[in-house]
Amino acid sequence: MTSFRRWAALLAASAALLATPAQALDRPVKIGILNDQSGLYADLAGPGSVEAARLAIEDFGGSVLGRPVELVSADHQNKADIGAGIARLWFDKEGVDVIADFSNSAVGLAVQAIAKDKQKVTIVAAASSAFTGKACSPNSVQWVYTSRTNGYGLAKVLSARGADSWFLITVDYAFGHAFADEIRKAVTEARGKVAGEVRHPLATQDMSSYLLAAQASKAKVIALASAGSDMTTTVKQASEFGVAGGATIVTPIVFLTDVHAMGLKAAQGLQFLTAFYWDRDEASRAFAKRFYDRHKAMPTMTQAGIYSSVLHYLKAVKAAGTNDASAVMAKMREIPVSDAFAPKGFVREDGQMIHDMYLVEVKKPEESKGPWDYYKVLATVPGEEVFQRLSESECPLVKK
Known part of the structure; x- marks a missing residue:
């Protein structure tokens, strides 16, 4: 009888443990x-x-x-x-x-x-x-x-809004090539035209010749397949020399801190996709x-x-x-x-x-109400439209 009670008590304790949805851990x-x-x-x-x-x-x-x-x-x-x-x-x-x-x-x-x-x-x-x-x-x-959302997704969204001619200014290494390829794919799918592309070395200080080539193409969109200092240098020089003309300048990767560093005078009119904006x-x-x-x-x-x-x-x-x-x-x-x-x-x-991602445009200085008030949210883009479709995934975990 004692053995049976001991067995029953052990069984009850085990059942209680299994029924407990969350157990305390033994360490932080x-x-x-x-x-x-x-x-x-x-x-x-x-x-x-x-x-x-x-x-x-x-x-x-x-x-x-x-x-x-x-x-x-x-x-x-x-x-x-x-x-x-x-x-x-x-x-x-x-x-x-x-x-x-x-x-x-x-x-x-x-x-x-x-x-x-x-x-x-x-x-x-x-x-x-x-x-x-x-x-x-x-x-x-x-x-x-991802490179998909901010390259392909950006070009897809803007192409749907009438941007049918593009010129690419690409930093000449894997990062830039990947984003340029994603943009080109979306533009081609939308039956638009990539009017041309120029590639520049990493950390180029003088972007004037590349910007002049973009201006001469008469493309509606000048896409900067770059980030960091390459991107900010190009945006600043485009503003300084008035090179963009009537074209819209877009770039795949822009952070709020980039715009803060460039200032609204230089960055105004820049369009891109972002995953978050504080004033949304x-x-x-x-x-x-x-x-x-x-x-x-x-x-x-x-x-x-x-x-x-x-x-x-x-x-x-x-x-x-x-x-x-x-x-x-x-x-x-x-x-x-x-x-x-x-x-x-x-x-x-x-x-x-x-x-969701957000298509934004950098405000003009006179549109800003104060520090960090930098973006106009032009559109909310559903995530399913810009992230890679699961059916296209090369991930081995995905059930085909």
């Missing part, structure tokens, strides 16, 4: 923000992404499943080997469960591969379509934008004000995306009842994304978070 949940803290991408991500993650943790309550949530951060210096080394240390020695941001695709791809082997989670805020393509991982999600609606304004009070700058799309993704990760841990990567990722795909960054988003089986 640790989140790492790995990005450029001091170089090219420091303003658009950097310390601001760390602050955004901290704000998300606080909004969630600072703990999950009975354990505190801890935040660590590091500077990968835009070097894949340094980023990979930090990731291994965090995963192997410091118990980090998830690493987010990256901003640099080369670093992100290196860390994503390590995380896949070690059954950890990565949340990517970098552009390469490879993250959810051939290099996709069951434990990774791409959150903010009541929810985005409320989040942005809280972020500004801490960081003294309005959030970029990357920083807002980090807030959103960290918050969603913690919701998934709570729902899964564990920090096990596979279980958490299943919940990240199951739970809809609804926050100040993405009011109606969702994570697909290839790891792509689908959300």
Whole structure:
């Protein structure tokens, strides 16, 4: 009888454990923000992404499943080997469960591969379509934008609005070529014309000859397949010399901090797609004000995306009842994304978070009501229209 009671008690205890939806963890949940803290991408991500993650943790309550949530951060210096080394240390020695941001695709791809082997989670805020393509991982999600959305998607949206002739000014390396190819594909599909293309070396200081070639083409759109200093230099010189004429200047990758640095006089009229603008609606304004009070700058799309993704990760841990990567990722795909960054988003089986994008135009100086009031939102573009279709995905996880 004693043995039977002991067996019955054990069975009851086991049943109770199985019935409990969430078990307390035996250690803190640790989140790492790995990005450029001091170089090219420091303003658009950097310390601001760390602050955004901290704000998300606080909004969630600072703990999950009975354990505190801890935040660590590091500077990968835009070097894949340094980023990979930090990731291994965090995963192997410091118990980090998830690493987010990256901003640099080369670093992100290196860390994503390590995380896949070690059954950890990565949340990517970098552009390469490879993250959810051939290099996709069951434990990774791409959150903010891709080369597809901001190259192909931009050209598709503008072509539908009557932009039927284009000229490309392309930075001459893989990044620029990828975006130029995406733009060309969308223009061709819309039966438009690419009137010409010129390529320039990275970090070119004098863009006048390239801009004159674009002007001579008489194209309606001058597309800058570049980013960072190459993009800002071209925009400033186009404004300074009046080269654009009646053409619209567009560029795939623009951040709020880029426009802040260029100033409205130089950047006015520039059009692009963005995943987030702080003055979009009541929810985005409320989040942005809280972020500004801490960081003294309005959030970029990357920083807002980090807030959103960290918050969603913690919701998934709570729902899964564990920090096990596979279980958490299943919940990240199951739970809809609804926050100040993405009011109606969702994570697909290839790891792509689908959300609306926004076609914006930089205001004229006289249209701005004050600091950081930089964009006019011309259109809300449904995510399904600009993210790569699942049927086109090269991700091995996608069921054909």
